[in-house]
Amino acid sequence: MTSHAAAIDRQTLADGLLKCGPWHCLDDDQALIDHATAQARAVEIDAAELDHEKALALAIHRVTAHHIEPPNEPETGQLKRLACSNWWRRQLRRLTSRRREQRQRVLGRVHDRAGIYVSHEGYKRRRAQQFRNQAMLEAVTAINELDQSYTLAELAELGLANPDNRRAELMLRIADTEREAVRLGHVGLFLTITAPSRFHAVHKGTARVNSKWERDGRSTPRQAQDYLQRLWGKARSFLGRRNLGTYGIRVVEPHHDGCPHWHLLLWCEPQNVAAVLGVMRSYALEDSPGEVTKDETVRFDAKLIDPAKGSAAGYVLKYVTKNINGKQYSRQGVEGDHLDAYGHDLQTSAPRIEAWAACWGIRQFQFFGLPSVTVWRQTRKIREATDLLEWLETYSPDPATASLMGQLWKACDAGEWAEFLRLMGGPMTRRDDQPVKPWTIERLNGKGNGELQTGAYGDVKQSIIGVVVNGFELMTQQHFWRVEQTPKSGGFDLEGLTFDGEAITRTRVNNSTQPEYFKQLLRSLRLQLSHKQHTESALNDWEWHKTQDFRRRFPVADPATVAELRHQVRIDVERDEIHRAMRDERERLEAQRKATIEEGQHLVIGWLARGEMDINDLTPQMIEALTA
Template sequence: MLHSFESVNPQEKQHAWRAQMLRKLPARWSRVIGRRVERMDIKHRDWKTGNTYLRESVAAYADCVFPLDASLSDIREAALRRALDAADLAERLGSMAAILPALAQLCTRWGVALPAAKTPGGIVARCIDPSWWGRRLRATHGRKTEAMAIRLGLVSGKADKYLSEENRRRGSAQQTRNGEAMARTLAINEDGEIFTLAQLIEKSVSNPVLRRGELMLRMRGMEEVGREYGCAVEFAVVTPSSRFHAVRANGSTNDRYDGSTPREAHAYLQKQWEKCRAWLHRRNVAFYGMRTVEAHQDGTPHWNLMVFLRNPEHVGLWREAIETYFLLPDNPLEPGALEHRCRFEEITDAKGGATGYIAKYISKNVDGYGLKEDLAGDPIIESAQRVGLWAKLHGIRQFQPIAGGAPVTVWRELRRIAGDAMADAPEPMRRAWIAAQRVPGADGQEDKRADYAEFMRACGGPWIKRKERALWLHMVEQDGIGRYGEPLGLKAAGVVARGIVRDDQGGIVGVVEREVVRAVLSVRRTWTIVKNQDARFMGLGAGTAPSRTRVNNCTQTQTAHRAPVEPAADFEAARAPHTAERGQTWIQ
């Protein structure tokens, strides 16, 4: 663990004390802070202001837990020690009433939150697991060092764009390790088919190409439904005030910056959106659409809102709501606020329509498809990679449907349902199932594309309330206990539909229509995960995965940890279901 300035003798002479304090910082940070301290001396004509800033900077760096250049091995070693500490506390204290406060103090000391669990035993089981500690410590270290880099102005359009170079390298290396781990791990289903996890991931929405395609498909469906209702289409960009930005556009220090992190800025925007949405609801302004989150080059998030307004006369109310909650509450008269904090644009066919307009925002935040450079002239592939790592580091969801539409979870679950199950299904489910399928065309014919607009109609349309939807997920309790000794909880097992079915009663009664609520089960496969080193002894190899094969969102059947064990070689991979040990079974 890093140490603060207590080890430096405060009685040292001024220059010696500063030199010792600066040596506690990474070289790149030390140079930046040293120059700032010198400017403070000149500006304030004393040493006190600069010394206070230097002392606070060293204390903030000590709060990062590990050095800036800490390796994965360093974090793994610390995680193992923390798990042993937790196990020692649990063994020594004995009762839950004493164990939980002690574990809370241990977590607080190392900058992580006490784990959320269903039972007190689940909390203890997590705290004695090195892999749990490794994931939390690595996330804490990355976010705190990034917050420090932002505070120092090292993340900006004139320096490292979107996120610091240290965290970019660390994130890229983690992605490489994850990819290698997936390529070394095999999945075997009950039919004897064998694939690497990397092959299965390529066929899921974890693949950027498929992710972008699904987002564009959903936007196209939203736009088509919006045309049917004669909706007004509005695009709004909302940006946090200057207090969330560490630097100005030219890279100079922003004196108004209050130390907020990107996560805190995003949380502020979410809170304001909740108020804005409620304000619109009270005035009966009906809308739906898509929200995308992008990063400024200084790492601060901003939102892009593409909405379809049911009543075109409500455009004024929509813009008033955005200004009321995203501009007026937070220093609306600061320079540039009116021009940059809230920007509105009416979307018309001349501008390519809603889908064409938002396509570039989706592309540059996923894989850069169809673009060569970003707005700053940098290669789009590099920018997309940095933005993706920025979102992952701060835990920010980049794309989110807002206020209506149809649930994409149901859309994906429908694609797991076999066609034979549709024979007795209610009409909304049959319509939705057909809409969700992509069918290859015969020779010389075009493929039948999936139709998200028809899926929205089958669910009840874009204005339907959640409790009144015609389709929702069918959830069932899972058997067994999870990794930390807790019940596995609910899992998706199909789709429930509310609708009309027709029964032929025969005779003079004939066909009778009645409303039913019926669940249709999806097709699940049982997967056994085999490590590559075990596969060599079993004589296994990878085949070609069919398009409907997936392992996403599957639930693992494991026994609880009873004592600390060696952490997984890769914490990110250990978090996912793809890295179950040999012989552990997953249900798809």
């Protein structure tokens, strides 16, 4: 085939990617919105005119015709989603984004000599999406029980949506995990795992399309990521069966053509280093071993971390920075430290990498073998020692639990991840064996009738409101929020957002007598509180006036209101427990019924296959069971 004929063939294939049944993946968001609305309306009409089973079957056929996976939900929730224009809008946007980006890859427009990591079109699409998201955040106001109001954009800047905050937390966890690993005498490894050649679209530095990639069906970055996840899953399972524990972080970043590769920073016990390296190398090179006969580092590269030469956090700092916002302090004496592997400035590369990850739905950072970060974040919400004192005086937990929670709060409040790691049982502790877990409840509708709050699709809403310490519940949720549309939003399309922000229930109260063994811990906490108050009093005139002004504008909650909320919590949580028990029993009975039906199906099919029963012998009840 001539180069001209190959180019025509490639163009035809690329254009064919845009055709997804009734939908043509246009770069026109209004056309997408109109199509989503039309599809949802058609499903809604079918649901009104036909019985549930037929309407659901037609809706599933409609969604699969668009090359979209049907929602994996109960039947009622499935049909509600398929009749929702916002659900269709989200799915079509994801589909369109990935199909159009893959088209650019097929046409050879994603590589180090064109649009590095992501196409120029894909990058512009992501920027437009970010502008839409920002407008939505600014168009919604959150109001708490003290009538303090903030836009969601303002609140997002205070949390992990802010890249600087996200990078700071990641580096804290990495550095403190290394500190604990050194204390335990564990050895650090830095591994790089790359997918086989058939997943790479373009040869580096040449702009030539990889023939192996074309022959193998032109895989997407999502498929390459799935391959690496399966590889990692098999390796971890193998190590787990042999009690070879590891812990650390994995970072996913793209090659110049968008194909992902993994960096793994992990620690293990010294006697297990050889076994861990052997297992990881074996699985990494298991596929297409002929590609690495001359140099296996192109697929698997391993480095032992020598503390004398540099820290583990230093190894991974550049990869973390490159994948968030590119901002870091360049290390002295390291030439080109502000550049990525292809000579591009990190601050220009980082937004393109973020656009790549968002397009293909790839999680860039993931810790493993470490405690729940949700517990860490929830505990850090306890900003005052008085909150912990109130919990101790209210619940009167046993001495070990009280001591654990006090130490845990001190560690979290001081930003001591290493101490938090020790208190949670240390690295490689199973989640079930960790002493503190997130506290999740199913939300009530707030109408006093004991019914659970449900979302637009009928799903029961759940909220994390605190932590559970050795069976004792500690609520860390400080405020009750509701959301409203900002008056100045100018009619911004909020895409079906609901503003029903019901208050999250408070924890129940137990007014038991304070035991003697609490006195020492309480005294310690009161000393901390006293010191904090003394520090606050040592303010200059300007600081004192600003502090008093803030307290006047945002006063503490009325004691009567707090008492009423506490009383309501006791009722709500007890109802929540009853509803949960009833739901668990229903689910158990339903699972038992399905298992019985499935067993009968296999039995009858076996009889038919062996000729022990004729098809004419089937009763209507048996046919119904077989087709259930």
